[in-house]
Amino acid sequence: MAVLYTSDETRGAVFAERFAAVFPDLPFYQSEAPRPEDVEFLVTWTVPGNVDKLYPNLKLIFSVGAGVDQFDLAALPDRVSVVRMLEPGIAEQMREYVTLAVLGLHRxxxxxxxxxxGAQWLVGRNVAAKSRRVGVMGLGQLGKAVLEALSPFGFQLKGWARRQHDIPGVETFTDLGAFLAGTDILVCLLPLTPATTAILDAKLFSTLPRGASLVHAGRGRQLDHQALVDALDEGQLASAWLDVTHPEPLPADHAFWAHPQIVLTPHIASQTRATEGADHVISGIQAFLAGTPIPGLVERERGY
Structure with a gap:
């Protein structure tokens, strides 16, 4: 039995230190294992195509990030379970980032x-927060954390997910059209699945009230770039705040770089903190060995 870590080396050194303290008898390797057949736990961002043959006794794959869309879940052997990162700092950082973005667009x-x-001194709009409707797509750990963070500002808060949720102080929807029609600032925090790929398209933007804005901190492949530029140029959308794109980084001549209505950040909304990330993986292995529920275990059929 062994753990193999194949991600950032600096972060891996912290993981190694934490594992040595908690699991002193569990071999922990970085980059490669001397005996691949010993690897039962893989901590990584990407999975090789021959993972089944390469690690014949693999039991768990831990993503070093909050998402697992970088894995081809259908191609993984049934005996292997996937665990997404639930390091608490991810939610804390997302609360900060989305609050920054929503307030920035609101003002x-x-x-x-x-x-x-352009050296222009021109006063724009001043809309009361209580008159602004902020809607969050995705009501998992991150979506709920963001809604909680936005609550003190007095916005009209809304949330959408495919399954019904009951969140105090938030009007929740399973009807996407009804949700969008009453949203002035749309926040996308959805996981990437076949159903959410390219979901931020011309049809969706046209359903929002004219002059609405977008905060996108979900996954890059959820956004139709040309549809966003068209919606901004035509006035259907007033502005957009983006942290994720596809590809990353964008080509130097991409329209997003210089668009006056877009704020663009380089996928920094949430980044896994090494110590907390290691502790999450350790707790997952402890749960696996004890036969108890594993925090962050992915439902393969749902994709998250």
């Missing part, structure tokens, strides 16, 4: 950034 920050570049 017309893209307009003022653009005006500053």
């Amino acid at each position: 017309d920050l893209p307009r003022y950034i653009n005006q500053q570049a």
Whole structure:
């Protein structure tokens, strides 16, 4: 039995230290294992195509990030379970990032950034928070954390998911059209699945009230780039705040870089903190060995 870690080396050193303290008798390897047949736990961002043959006794794959869409779940052997990262810092950082983005769009920050570049002193809109409807797509750990963080500002909060949720102070929907029609600032925190790929498209943007804005911190492949540019240029959307794109980084000549209504950040909304991430993996292995529920275990049929 052994653990193999194949991600960032600096973070891996922290993982190794934590494992040595908690699991001193469990071999922990970085990059490669001297005996691949001993590997039962793989901590990684990507999985080789021949993972079944390479690690014949593999039991668990731990993603070093919150998402698992980088894995081809259908191609993994049935005996292997996948665990997503539930390091608490991910939710904390997402709360900060989305609050920053929502408040920035609420107070017309893209307009003022653009005006500053042109040495313009022009006063824009001033809309009361209680009149602004903020809707979050995705009501998992991150979506609920974001809604909680936004609550003190007085926004009208809404949430959408495919399954019904009951969240105090939040109007929740399973009807996407009804949710979008009453949303002024849309926040996408959805996991990437076949159903959510390219979900942020021209049809979706046209369903939002004219002049709405977008915060996208889900997955890059959920966004139709040209549809967003068209919606902004036509005035259907007022602005967008993006942390994820596909590809990453964008080509140097991509329209997003210089678009005056887009704020673009390089996928930094949430980053796994090494110590907390290691502790999450350790707790997962402990649960597996004890035969108890594993935190963050992915439902393969749902994709998250």
